[in-house]
Amino acid sequence: MKGSWTRFLIVLGILGAVYPAQPTFANERATVDLMSFAQGTLPVSISSGDADLRIVMEQAIAAIDGNAGGYVATPKPALTTDIVEITYSLPALTRFERFAIPNVKETPSPFQTFFKKINVLGSSVSADGPFVVLGQGELEVHDESGQFTELTLTDNQPEVRWVRLRLQDGIDVQKDKSFFEFSELIANGTQQDQEPSDRYSGVWKGRGVKLELAQNGATVTGCYDGNSTLSGTVQGSVLRALGTDSAGIPSQFILIAAEDGAIRGLRSTNGAPFKQYDGDHSDNAPSCLEQEPPKLGCGSIVHGIGFDFDSDIITPTSRIIITNLYDGLLLDGGEAIQIIGHSSSEGAEDYNRDLSQRRAQSVVAALVALGIDASQIAAAGRGEDDPIASNDDEAGRSLNRRVEVQCVG
DSSP states (O other): OHHHHHHHHHHHHHHTTSSOSSOOOTTTTTTSOSSOGGGTOEEEEEEOTTOOOOOOHHHHHHTTSSOOOOEESOSSOBOTTOEEEEEEEEEEEEEEEEEEEEOOOOOSOTTEEEEEEEEEEEESSOTTOOOEEEEEEEOOOOSSTTOEEEOEEOSSOOOEEEEEEEEEEESSOOSSSBEEEEOOOEEEEEEOOOOOOOOOOEEEEETTEEEEEEEETTEEEEEETTTEEEEEEEETTEEEEEEEOTTOOEEEEEEEEOTTSOEEEEEEETTOOOEEOOBEEEOSOOSSOOSSOOOOOTTOEEOOOOBOTTSOOBOGGGHHHHHHHHHHHHHHTOSEEEEEEEOOSSSOHHHHHHHHHHHHHHHHHHHHHHTOOGGGEEEEEEETSSOSSOSSSHHHHHHHSEEEEEEEO
């Protein structure tokens, strides 16, 4: 198979700009929100000094969930002098080019106010620092929806692996103590590529969590809630998976297997908003996993194939998923294979349909380069026409960006 993959890379090189073997990333992916749970960013600690503001992971994730809607960030009222700090780990070294805060809106109440002073700090050493200031600013209420406040970046931005969001003071403080609101931190830049994580085999348990997973390359299958089944693919540190219970009710998962062995995640069931889904690793033996190793092939929904931003160029780290898919299709022996590309809803419908068609064609070209008969495989692009999740936040949007494999015979 290594020789086949080498042949795939050679074919990409021959095709030049359309399928280059070594894509140039530059600023093409600079508009991806890298401070997003769905992109692998994970809250690791929360601090509010001596004040007990009852801030938990739910509020920490809300600041990076890709949903610009406002929320109460301090479940207990705070003083203007209280400082809230949330520290996040990034999946890889990152250099930021932009920080912005969307939807700065005040709730019409004397007891609530939006945070005013924003500082973003970074560290390349550890979650404990040392930290340096990356960006900062003071917020004012936006006149209308869809606006952003750009933070001022410091010069000579370093590459960092941890980000600390520091929040203080309010825009319209009318009481000694107020409930403080926030929307989200948007951060764009460049991030080092990651090979798929290999941490998705085992058993995890937590409040409302009973999860068993088996991993083979970038492909994962498993069960949850006792006997409901799921399957998905790993891209970098993130597992995106779809599940169904015995009554046919679907669930969607964005999961990150943390370095301490725990699972941190979000889950949506039957179209409901994504909720926190965290569990600790258990030493119990799996009880409901199938014996056969997971594989991709006919009927698969694949989330892990990466492309340059706004491009049909497949990223090099996707080779393991393309190879897994090729191996599975050979075993399935389908006489006619269709690779269907789907997108999220950002941008114009016609453009998204065209982009999804071109991305599906890139996958077809990669599989043909590995050995699939070109006469047996075709591409189709559906754009944003058939979402499987909400497009209101980045968790749902990342699930809608997918490739589906349909076979006949």
